[in-house]
Amino acid sequence: MGLRVLDAVELPIRYEANIAEVRRSARALAQSRGFDSFATAALTTAASELARNVWVHGGGGSAVVEDLSDGQRSGVRMTFRDSGPGMSPADLERALAGGFSTARSLGLGLSGTRRLVDEFTVDTRPGAGTVVVITKWTRF
Amino acid sequence: MVHDASHFSVDERELQSRRAFFELTDDDLRRLAALRPFAERHLDDITEAFYELLLGHLETRRFFPDEATVRRVKAMQRQYFLGLFDGRCDLAYAQNRLRVGAAHERIGMAPKWYIGAYRRYLGLILDRVFVEMGDPVEARAAYQSVQKLVAFDMSLALDSYIDANLQTLGRHQAAIRELSTPVIRVHDQVLLLPLIGTIDSQRAEQVMETVLMRITEEKAEVIIIDIAGVPVVDTEVADHLLKTTAAVRLLGARTILTGITAQVARTIIQLGVDISAMPTRARLADGIELALSIVGKTIAPKAV
Numbered sequence: 065m066g067l068r069v070l071d072a073v074e075l076p077i078r079y080e081a082n083i084a085e086v087r088r089s090a091r092a093l094a095q096s097r098g099f100d101s102f103a104t105a106a107l108t109t110a111a112s113e114l115a116r117n118v119w120v121h122g123g124g125g126s127a128v129v130e131d132l133s134d135g136q137r138s139g140v141r142m143t144f145r146d147s148g149p150g151m152s153p154a155d156l157e158r159a160l161a162g163g164f165s166t167a168r169s170l171g172l173g174l175s176g177t178r179r180l181v182d183e184f185t186v187d188t189r190p191g192a193g194t195v196v197v198i199t200k201w202t203r204f
Numbered sequence: 205m206v207h208d209a210s211h212f213s214v215d216e217r218e219l220q221s222r223r224a225f226f227e228l229t230d231d232d233l234r235r236l237a238a239l240r241p242f243a244e245r246h247l248d249d250i251t252e253a254f255y256e257l258l259l260g261h262l263e264t265r266r267f268f269p270d271e272a273t274v275r276r277v278k279a280m281q282r283q284y285f286l287g288l289f290d291g292r293c294d295l296a297y298a299q300n301r302l303r304v305g306a307a308h309e310r311i312g313m314a315p316k317w318y319i320g321a322y323r324r325y326l327g328l329i330l331d332r333v334f335v336e337m338g339d340p341v342e343a344r345a346a347y348q349s350v351q352k353l354v355a356f357d358m359s360l361a362l363d364s365y366i367d368a369n370l371q372t373l374g375r376h377q378a379a380i381r382e383l384s385t386p387v388i389r390v391h392d393q394v395l396l397l398p399l400i401g402t403i404d405s406q407r408a409e410q411v412m413e414t415v416l417m418r419i420t421e422e423k424a425e426v427i428i429i430d431i432a433g434v435p436v437v438d439t440e441v442a443d444h445l446l447k448t449t450a451a452v453r454l455l456g457a458r459t460i461l462t463g464i465t466a467q468v469a470r471t472i473i474q475l476g477v478d479i480s481a482m483p484t485r486a487r488l489a490d491g492i493e494l495a496l497s498i499v500g501k502t503i504a505p506k507a508v
Contacts, residue, residue, distance in 0.1 A: 084402045085435055103469035105436070106474065112438040113475075162476055173439050176475030 069141075071131040077118045077146075086115040086127045090142060093131055097138035098202055106180040107140055107200040112174045114144040114196050121195060123148020132199070139182075139201040147193040156188055212367035214298040214360070226356045228293060232349035237291025239346055242336060244286070250328045251281050257324045264317050288353055298360060305361030309368040315361075322358055326351060385411055387418040393425040394495045396488075398463075400433030408444040415448055419457050426495040427452060430488050432463030444476040449482050458498060460484070462491035 075086050090111035094104040111127070118125040125146030132139035151159065162175030174196075178184045183199035214222070215234040223229075255278060258264045268274045284304065287297070308318055329350050337343035384407065388396045395418055399411070415427055429448070434441065449459040461484040464472075472479065493503055 080404050080406075084404070091435075101467050102470055105471050109436050109471045109475065111439075112436050115255050116438070116440055176439060176477070179474045179476070180471065 066135070068133045068135075069130050070133055072128055074126055074128045076124075076126050077115055077123045077144075080119060083112060083115040083119055086129075086142075087112045089127075089129050090140060093129060093140050094200070097131065097140065099138075099140075099200070100203070103200060103203065107142075107198075110177045110180040110198055110200070111142055113177045114142070114198065117173055117194075117196070118144050118146040118148075122148030125193070134201075137201045137203075139199055141183075141197065141199040144198075145193065146197045148192055150190045150192045151188045152190050156186060160186070212302060212363050214295065214302065216295065219293075219295060219298055222356065222359065223293060226352050226359070228352045232352055233291045233293055234297055236289050237348055238351060239333075239350075240286075240291075242291040242333070243289040246328075246332050247282055248286060250285060250325075250332070251278055253328050254281065254321065254324055257318055258317075258321060264313075264321075281315060288350065288357075293353065293356070301357045301360040302364045304357070305364030306368060308361065309365045310330060315365055318361060319358065320338055326354060355370055356371060366501060381407060385414045387414055387427075388421060390428070390492060391496060391499070391501065393423060393499045395419065395422060395427040396430065396492075396493070398430045401435070403434060403441045403444060405440075408441075411444070412448050412451060416451055416455065418508045419452060419455050424457055424461060425499050426458050428460045428461040428462055428488070428491045428495055429460065430491070432465070432488070433466070434463075437464075437468045437472055439475055439477055442472065442475075442479060448477065458483070460491045460494055462486070462488045487499040 073089065075089060076082060077086065087108055091104060091108045094107050097151075099107065115127055118127070123146065125144065125148070128143040128145075130141040130143075132141050146169045160178065174186070177198070181198040181200045183197070185197045186194065187196075188194040235257045255274065257266060259274070268277065287300070290297075305318075330347055333347050333350075334340070337346060361419065376406060383397075384401060385397065388398075390396045395415075397411070403411070404408060415429075419423065419427060431437065431441075431445075445461065452459045459482055461482045461493070464484060464486055483494065496502060
């Protein structure tokens with residue numbers, strides 16, 4: 065069964081207020097696709113974390129919100145892209161282990177976010193920015 | 205003038221940069237000054253034709269409710285029109301054009317009407333320049349100069365629109381921020397802060413300051429922070445809550461967190477955030493009971 069992208073929206077993340085817009089967009093799509101309240105909260109929180117990373121660490125960027133279907137389930141895929149400093153493999157490993165942050169926050173963003181979603185990939189290199197892709201599916 | 209002009213202002217450097225981009229040279233200004241007699245000859249017919257458009261359109265006619273208004277704006281329009289042919293484009297000119305933009309913003313005239321009206325203006329000037337000037341090369345040059353200055357004016361007017369809107373937005377945000385941190389005195393030494401909406405970094409700072417100030421003023425022992433109205437508790441929000449709790453503790457007071465929904469509880473655990481530093485209760489009522497017990501009071505059934 066093929067994966068189909070039914071719709072995609074790109075949202076800029078240039079101001080702090082954009083984080084809330086990304087969050088609202090994720091919530092609205094999850095709700096309209098029948099996600100239960102726990103899954104919706106998880107996706108919305110993940111979107112909030114990653115959008116904030118783009119704004120704080122990446123100096124701004126964008127989020128693409130995609131409406132997916134694999135024939136049986138509905139899914140929401142979100143791609144967060146920034147052209148910030150990026151991370152070395154060692155930094156990324158520490159960030160994914162949790163408790164590591166270059167900024168003032170708790171440093172749980174990436175590791176915590178991974179636990180909130182079904183699929184999670186990070187593509188980053190020092191000087192090349194960071195791309196995080198997450199997907200959350202409706203449960204059977 | 206009762207109203208202050210737009211807060212957006214132009215300095216010499218901005219003026220020169222803008223003129224350079226619009227290719228508005230001293231030659232253009234000289235050409236415009238030379239068109240002054242032409243402008244004076246056509247002052248009335250251009251003004252009338254210009255208002256034909258504005259008064260003939262239902263949505264723009266409402267800006268001119270009576271004859272007196274029409275007479276007044278026509279007089280202002282004549283001045284504006286002649287100003288194009290003064291051969292000047294200095295700081296005073298730019299400020300004057302910014303005021304024009306601010307005045308239109310104030311009456312709620314949307315930029316689309318403004319730009320559309322300018323289109324008619326240019327059309328009216330174009331027709332007359334080509335009829336009056338025998339030499340098409342000269343007419344073309346003259347029209348180009350008019351077009352540059354009009355585009356320059358439009359850019360300033362749009363800047364003052366945008367600036368006015370940003371200022372309105374800023375005022376609203378300030379008002380919302382003030383409304384959004386209502387610290388309520390529940391009982392002696394017990395305060396309640398119901399948090400509603402998005403907690404951004406600015407708001408978090410303000411929450412922290414308000415909480416600390418009110419605890420000091422009220423000599424409070426306990427502050428209940430209710431987050432039932434916060435849509436998402438991510439690590440950033442959790443971090444702010446923990447920092448506020450730590451600061452409250454420095455004042456010798458305590459924080460109780462209430463209004464945590466099942467979804468938020470699950471999400472916080474998945475995120476791996478440890479909020480055990482804050483005593484929590486699901487319901488606000490339970491939080492109030494806990495707070496009262498801390499200050500040595502209890503809620504008891506009425507003795508019969």
